[in-house]
Amino acid sequence: MKTFDAEFLQKLEHLALQGSKLIKGGTGGNRRSKARGSAIEFSDFREYTPGDDYRRIDWNAYARFERLFIKLYMEERETNITVFLDTSASMDSGEPNKGILAKKLAAVFAYIALANYDRVGIAALNEAVSDQLPYFSGKPGFYRALEFIDRLPFSGRTSLKSSITKFAPLQSRKGISIILSDFLARDGYLETFRYLKYQQQDIIAVQILSPEELDPRLSGALRLIDTETGESVDVEMTPHTLGLYKKTVHSYMEQLKNVCSNMEIACLQVSSEISLEQLVFEKLHQAGMIG
């Protein structure tokens, strides 16, 4: 992704995800914990994973067990950031393509998290988790994440519920879950939100729709074929019908917005024609997702 040049990444350095959850079990991130004790109070060990700050490796433990362990402190624990990227076939549509914008946004969230010493995991979703990048931390891993995101294909159906609820790494890990999707999921999103809340996740929902989905310019008698399911709908494209569709789209977006509001979920709804800079530096900021 050519968008991520040095200048753009330098701008992202100053941003941070605005999570509200107390994080437990993380390594030295910049997110403050509400746990007791001072900032440098030792808390626990855990095994080293690539990307961990090697300055926190407990060399004594290494000497004894010949394995690398990281010291965990109560203060400044790292946060688990999980980016759920919708890679169903429906995302590969629109002009500009909404899947590409979603991929770029996923990379942005990953970099912001890594820049803030958080742990990042990325999961590609369709009917299930089609692919995933295990949690890692440290900015050097960003390009690995970028490569991972870049090669993700768009296929299959959208099913947030069946995919996210079966994402095992999420279990028992508090953190922030970012869902990048069109939310055009036949099994809905409410159960998914409830599940993530149950998993003590702060949720950031970004709904990306294409201009064609927001304001279709269709005419005549059409047989609309679903790119995911192959189902078809015969519709006479009259101004009345198009007007009714736009009302339906608006109502659907409002419904998502209300659900998010009620469940304290940060929600942003954008068209794929928005530029990445505008999305990151204006919309995400205005939505309180980054600061």
Added chain:
Amino acid sequence: MSFSNPWGLLALLLIIPIVLLYILKKQHEDRTISSTMLWQQVVRDLQATRPWQRLRTRLLLILQILAVILFAVSLARPTWYGGSEGGVHYIAVMDTSARMQARDVKPSRMEAARNALLDFIQSMKPGDTLTLVQAGQQPFVIAGPSGNKGALKQAVSEIQPANGRADLIGAVQLAQTLLRDQSENNGRIHVYSDHFPSGLENQDNLVFHIASGNGQNAAVTHVGYEIGNESISVLSRVANYGLQRNITLELKIDGELQNVKDVHLPAGEEVNVYWSGIPTYAREIMVSISEEDDLMLDNIGMAAVSEEYQAKVLMATERNVYLERALSLREDIDLYKVNPDQTPESTDFHLYIYDCRLPEQLPEDGHIIAFSPSSHEQIGLAVEGEIRPVIATANTHARSFYPSLLQYVEPEGYQIARAGKMNVPEGFTVLLQDEGENPLLIAGEQEGRKIALFAFSLHESNLPLKADFPILVQNLLNWLLPPDIAFAGQIFAGESLQLECFPNVSRIIVTSPSGRKYDFDAYPAPVFYDTHDIGIYKISQQAGDQTYTGSFVVSVPTHEVSDLCTGSEVYTGKGGGIFEAAASPFGKDIWMTAGWTLLLLLLIEWQVYHHGT
């Protein structure tokens, strides 16, 4: 209401494909989209409002059908004739002059007027009646009064345009008279013509319907000839009743093309075209315009070269210079003079003039003129006593019997010293009489013989000294011995012709241009009426073994019918109404209303289709 163009209703057939399009399932074009999830919701919402949608669909169908109906009705050009309640008596006057054959109104002025009259009959309400008057050479009633639309339409469809003039004013006067007789107070006269004649303004119950365009026409207005020693010269006259143009003029002799000339016709002018070198054996001369124009009828002019016959006249007189001079004016007369006591060698004379006593036994054939006759049993003439002096005046009633005999003759001022007091035999009419109504000149026919009797001697009156005398003699000779057996060389179509004939002729046969033969008894002199066809009519008179032949021409009265624009000015006076036939022949044309309603319907449909409400 009726339709000016009923064929426009064929557009109603468009309803069939519209209904079929609604019945047939529409073919949907495949289009792949990201997700149909929301579209399924839309379809469910649409189905939730299906009753209205069905109604809307049906409403669209109904609106489209209504639009087609209005479109068809617009094409058919409906005409509304007003809201009278019926019981009205109408008189329709149909102009059948030759000008109605003009094609500047399609298909012709006549057909446009006929269609309009048929529409009017169709629009008549129950209780309405109509009398149909045809305005031709003589106006006459051809149908009605009747409310039977079928019979009236049949009568209208049988009206044929004539080739002559039409007495439109006479027809309207006839209609007014009929209306007074047939209707109490609510009658109306509808005149279907191509012009509005002056003199009919300000008539409340008169409605004129004009079928007129801007016709371009040229006409052959005259064809005359002069027989020379070696050839015949022809003068033809061509008039242009339109814009400036060039025409090709053809001359045909006895049906064979003889000569062709290109003629330049300035706008509104008449041009003389001369033809010479025509052989003397020519009998039928025809000059025609090759180019087509809006009235083809008058593009042909004809003349018939009649044979000349010498008439034999026997005059028994001691001496009568006045009479001899008057007789000598006719070159086709061979005059034989005898003394009163001489018996003529031959009795085969066409005319006997007795300037003396009448013989007791009249000749077997031949007409007779006698001066100062005595009583004669064979004629039934009784002369008893004398009247003197007398002043002769014309009998005004005589003109109705013999209009030509006293033509151009002063009706009074003739002094007579002495005249016989004679009776008026059966079959005779008094031409001149004195103040006491004693006959001084009588004329009549007895058993096919024409007789003119003067009660006085020319020598005892100042009549021969008057300029009227030779005219009177020529009138008598023309009556007794027609210079041409057709008498009038040319008449206009629709006019009648009295067939004069030679003495001892028993049968007269007239052959029309179409070959139809008419057979008449020679006496009394027949009148030939069937002069509808334009062309040369041949006459054959049978007198024993001898046959006299001649011909006369029936032509178009170009001076009255060839100018297609005359009299088509719009009349805006009281009671009348003028409508251009080309645009709207009759009544109030409401197709524009239908057209606007159609547009309104389309707008409503657009609103329903695009907004659903």
